Amino acid sequence: MSSSLLKIQNISFSYPDGKPVFERIDLDIKEGTLSIISGESGTGKSTFLKLFNRFHDLTNGKILFHERELREYQISEIRRSILYLPQLPHMIEGCVEDNLSFPFTFQAQKDKKYSPVKAREWLDYFQLGVSLSHEASKLSVGQRQRIALIRALLLEPEVLLLDEPCSALDSRNRRLIEQKIESLVKSGAVTVIMATHGAVNFSESVCAFFQLEDGQLKAMQSHSGQGA
Amino acid sequence: MQSEIINISWLNVTITTLLIIATGLCSLYLKLKLEKDLLIGTIRTFLQLLLLGYVLNAVFSLRNPLIVFLLFSFMIFFAARIISGRVSEKRIPYFAPVLASMFLSYIVINLFVMTVIIQVKPWYQPVYFIPIGGMIIGNSMNAIAISINTWFNGLRKEYDRIELFLALGASPSESTKENFKGAVKSGMIPSINALMSVGIVSIPGMMTGQMLAGIDPLIAIKYQIVIMLLLVGSTALSSIFALHIVRKISFTPNYQLKI
Numbered sequence: 001m002s003s004s005l006l007k008i009q010n011i012s013f014s015y016p017d018g019k020p021v022f023e024r025i026d027l028d029i030k031e032g033t034l035s036i037i038s039g040e041s042g043t044g045k046s047t048f049l050k051l052f053n054r055f056h057d058l059t060n061g062k063i064l065f066h067e068r069e070l071r072e073y074q075i076s077e078i079r080r081s082i083l084y085l086p087q088l089p090h091m092i093e094g095c096v097e098d099n100l101s102f103p104f105t106f107q108a109q110k111d112k113k114y115s116p117v118k119a120r121e122w123l124d125y126f127q128l129g130v131s132l133s134h135e136a137s138k139l140s141v142g143q144r145q146r147i148a149l150i151r152a153l154l155l156e157p158e159v160l161l162l163d164e165p166c167s168a169l170d171s172r173n174r175r176l177i178e179q180k181i182e183s184l185v186k187s188g189a190v191t192v193i194m195a196t197h198g199a200v201n202f203s204e205s206v207c208a209f210f211q212l213e214d215g216q217l218k219a220m221q222s223h224s225g226q227g228a
Numbered sequence: 229m230q231s232e233i234i235n236i237s238w239l240n241v242t243i244t245t246l247l248i249i250a251t252g253l254c255s256l257y258l259k260l261k262l263e264k265d266l267l268i269g270t271i272r273t274f275l276q277l278l279l280l281g282y283v284l285n286a287v288f289s290l291r292n293p294l295i296v297f298l299l300f301s302f303m304i305f306f307a308a309r310i311i312s313g314r315v316s317e318k319r320i321p322y323f324a325p326v327l328a329s330m331f332l333s334y335i336v337i338n339l340f341v342m343t344v345i346i347q348v349k350p351w352y353q354p355v356y357f358i359p360i361g362g363m364i365i366g367n368s369m370n371a372i373a374i375s376i377n378t379w380f381n382g383l384r385k386e387y388d389r390i391e392l393f394l395a396l397g398a399s400p401s402e403s404t405k406e407n408f409k410g411a412v413k414s415g416m417i418p419s420i421n422a423l424m425s426v427g428i429v430s431i432p433g434m435m436t437g438q439m440l441a442g443i444d445p446l447i448a449i450k451y452q453i454v455i456m457l458l459l460v461g462s463t464a465l466s467s468i469f470a471l472h473i474v475r476k477i478s479f480t481p482n483y484q485l486k487i
Binding site: 053055075076079080084090106107108109151152155 | 393399402484
């Protein structure tokens, strides 16, 4: 039985204008699990994910990470352990390698080392068909989305917050990503919380499904998507 | 060459308004609707400069360091007000920090010029302190306004990129390194351009004024060189200082972008 990694206790969140987004949510996320948060567009899935890396601060309640309140951690510790991958795959100027290696220059990630060998392995696995020296501006949206995911995976965070990571991908590439995420989770390498409004294809043995609706998070038996 | 200064009579000063009347007629003819602004602007020019003349006369004759300091502070406060009028940012309260940074950098720079370069005794001699301080404020005020505007526009334009950098572990300064450089540069460009063109495209105002007052052009040139270099330095120092503070207040302590 894996131990509890993230405990969400009675959390509420409202925007600065007072509009409530979530109210009194409780959730227990075990280490090495995959949690799928689904819901219509605009229900606050991205906002929910951003509570874990402290892009947003809770209005009420608390989140415990390794049994310690998230607020007690240094912000750099949180960002290096809990990585949020935004839906828009932003690329910086330069080649694919520049895009994969730049986070390693940040002070918070300084003890991690960029590995071109690993980067090439990921490029091959996701069948991107581009080399590390390929100009990033010439990548398609689907390729960018996969490069952005590789960038996050190379940093080897404990928790990966994925915001619609397959939205620009065809079914074959989506499947490749889903298989990789599933195997990483099964191996205990990472814990994943993934927001999606489309159908996903994960085995139910590793996956917990939740529906975000009217500010409440409801556990579901399985997930068939919300009409991608 | 020290010539006697010609004092323009008030009648002749008033005659210059003929040019404004001519401009007003052009405006009427071309339907530019500038007549009202021209009239108000002309009256304000007369009143504001007359007031300035009397204030300077009093300050110059009093030679009181406290009064010099108060007048200088008043000038800085109004410069900060002008900056806040030009910068459209509403969410981040930058006025007080920018005012404080302007105040500190201008005092340091002006003291340096007074005591080290010109070696005025006493250092607060208003006839030097106020006009040179005014030039420093006027020039770097524009630079700060341009820099801050460029900074905030950059944050909005690059919101997604900055948020991505923060998510990947960057600190606010790491995620906005290029924005910061771009903002400083954009504020600096006018003063660097002025360095390039001074004496070729235009004879600077201070030098013109000194020469009209009968000062030897070679002395006026020395003053002008000091002023030109001083303006570049003060522009850089004050805008970098102000931007540092603005960058700090653009993020929460938890590295969240406030915009």
